[in-house]
Amino acid sequence: MKRGVEQGEPPIFDDAFRARLDKLFEWRRDVRRFKPDKVASSLIEDLVRTASLAPSVGNSQPWRFVSVETLAAREAIIANFHACNAAALKSYEGERAALYAGLKLAGLCEAPVHLAVFCDHATEAGSGLGRKTMPEALDYSVVAAIHTFWLSARAKNLGVGWVSIIDPKDVCRTLNVPPAWKLIAYLCVGFPQEEHLDPELERHDWQAHLVENARLHRG
């Protein structure tokens, strides 16, 4: 060991913790229905610090979390979503279109917190390690941070919804971020109105749960 990091004893994870962790994975959910209650800024800051414990390629830590707070920016983001969602609706027909139109696909108006999460493609951290054959691993590192944020948020009774029906370049323009920042996710965050075990899209008949996708293939 070259560096003098105080290690302490490795934690012991017992059956009780593992059972609880499984509950966290089961009840995580993508939330679109939020209470109006405010969320303390310090709570979001804590969650971003926790998210930064995520794995990253070459230890590049390329995540950039932006809290979208001005009314002008939020209105532009909501307009962006509405335009993209209207275009998406046109691509469905008949019953699917009716089903799509009835889904709640964002919680942008109600969510007290909006977070835009970017990957900084200009970062020199990590010195390019692990990024030559699979450069997309840099973006994937940010997804790991987002999922860490999400799980930690749920353990603190906060709900997170990931909105991908949005024009990412338009989000970059709205927020005026550096040109090398790529949008990975736009998140709605707040206290959920209700808790569910099943995904909203299963509950509203969009997509069944696929048990066959949970199996291990062998090669």
Added chain:
Amino acid sequence: MKRGVEQGEPPIFDDAFRARLDKLFEWRRDVRRFKPDKVASSLIEDLVRTASLAPSVGNSQPWRFVSVETLAAREAIIANFHACNAAALKSYEGERAALYAGLKLAGLCEAPVHLAVFCDHATEAGSGLGRKTMPEALDYSVVAAIHTFWLSARAKNLGVGWVSIIDPKDVCRTLNVPPAWKLIAYLCVGFPQEEHLDPELERHDWQAHLVENARLHRG
């Protein structure tokens, strides 16, 4: 609520669980040094089932986990890594090159379990929902499943290492997967030789931890 899923009571997460969860994030680590001990196949199957609780765009569940078990396939993967790693080493000079050459960047020879994780771009699950403006969200869903696998594995005392220094198309050829499957990650899995709080790349002076990346920007 349209469908009759038995919900049960939402779980209550307390301070003790949250403190333990933070320990899990802190001690997760990317592992490259494995004990030779075998890992029960049922344990990997359980982890894949848990991973399948991850969020996915449009509830598309596009993850495909392949356990790489034949000697021929493993040898081809190891050769793939060595070729890519030698090419990567040539891109560094002087002290960085010496440092790079001294890093342990894979545990492919020692790890009892190899998992190739793919995204099925031909899946019709989710009916394309959420994938029009940000189609990359499909790949990101697989990353969320991988990170879920990783956290659950660590809670069961298993180590995971994500190898990105590999030619992804070559992996697809070696494993002869359907043409629409895209490699997202190649994982080494096994019981770790040692536990650390700090990342291997920090311990070996490749990359410092960047506290400034753990802060919340405002826009």
